Amino acid sequence: TQLLEQSPQFLSIQEGENLTVYCNSSSVFSSLQWYRQEPGEGPVLLVTVVTGGEVKKLKRLTFQFGDARKDSSLHITAAQPGDTGLYLCAGGLMGTYKYIFGTGTRLKVLA
Amino acid sequence: DAGVIQSPRHEVTEMGQEVTLRCKPISGHNSLFWYRQTMMRGLELLIYFNNNVPIDDSGMPEDRFSAKMPNASFSTLKIQPSEPRDSAVYFCASSLGDYNEQFFGPGTRLTVL
Numbered sequence: 001t002q003l004l005e006q007s008p009q010f011l012s013i014q015e016g017e018n019l020t021v022y023c024n025s026s027s028v029f030s031s032l033q034w035y036r037q038e039p040g041e042g043p044v045l046l047v048t049v050v051t052g053g054e055v056k057k058l059k060r061l062t063f064q065f066g067d068a069r070k071d072s073s074l075h076i077t078a079a080q081p082g083d084t085g086l087y088l089c090a091g092g093l094m095g096t097y098k099y100i101f102g103t104g105t106r107l108k109v110l111a
Numbered sequence: 112d113a114g115v116i117q118s119p120r121h122e123v124t125e126m127g128q129e130v131t132l133r134c135k136p137i138s139g140h141n142s143l144f145w146y147r148q149t150m151m152r153g154l155e156l157l158i159y160f161n162n163n164v165p166i167d168d169s170g171m172p173e174d175r176f177s178a179k180m181p182n183a184s185f186s187t188l189k190i191q192p193s194e195p196r197d198s199a200v201y202f203c204a205s206s207l208g209d210y211n212e213q214f215f216g217p218g219t220r221l222t223v224l
Contacts, residue, residue, distance in 0.1 A: 040217065040218075041215075041217055041218070042115070042202050042204070042215025042216055042217055042218055043154070043202075043215050044215070045212050045213070048212070088153075088154065097142070097159065097166075098156060098159075098167070099156075099213075101153055101154040101155075102153070103153050104153060104154075
């Protein structure tokens, strides 16, 4: 069974701080997605990375796909209260349409 | 544009009762996914439809669970009989094609007493 472990599970930081969330697996993925989910809503896609070593930036968010396509990281610079939410990574299974979701990181940014 | 619509938003029922969850995908999308989310197991794919045809139901936990998609604009997930361990948030998502971005609905929070 493919597993995607995210760390940390919970993170509470002050506004303006930087943070990094990790997504790790022993499996190779065709692509990797990051989602953010707010209470009472479904996950919303932030980014998809496809190539090993790929780096994508979305304003203050930087996403990186590991060279071996087994892991990924999400770095947030100068976090804001609006960044609060559940961050989920999802790995695409090779040769299929399926994505396996990670265990999630619950982020709280205090004003 | 309306996103994925799910109903009801909340459902509380007693063990043994039948539960039907409904989903209206985004118009024009040809792929539909049902997921279940719990604290213990995270977000799990239950079943996937493409062009209204069930392609993969390997994530459906038991025979008590069934899903249908009678047309391109409607899908149901039925649990009969329901059990307390079925309590979770159930999400429907749709996409245009197999590998494109999935758009999630707001979910149905199911509580089985």
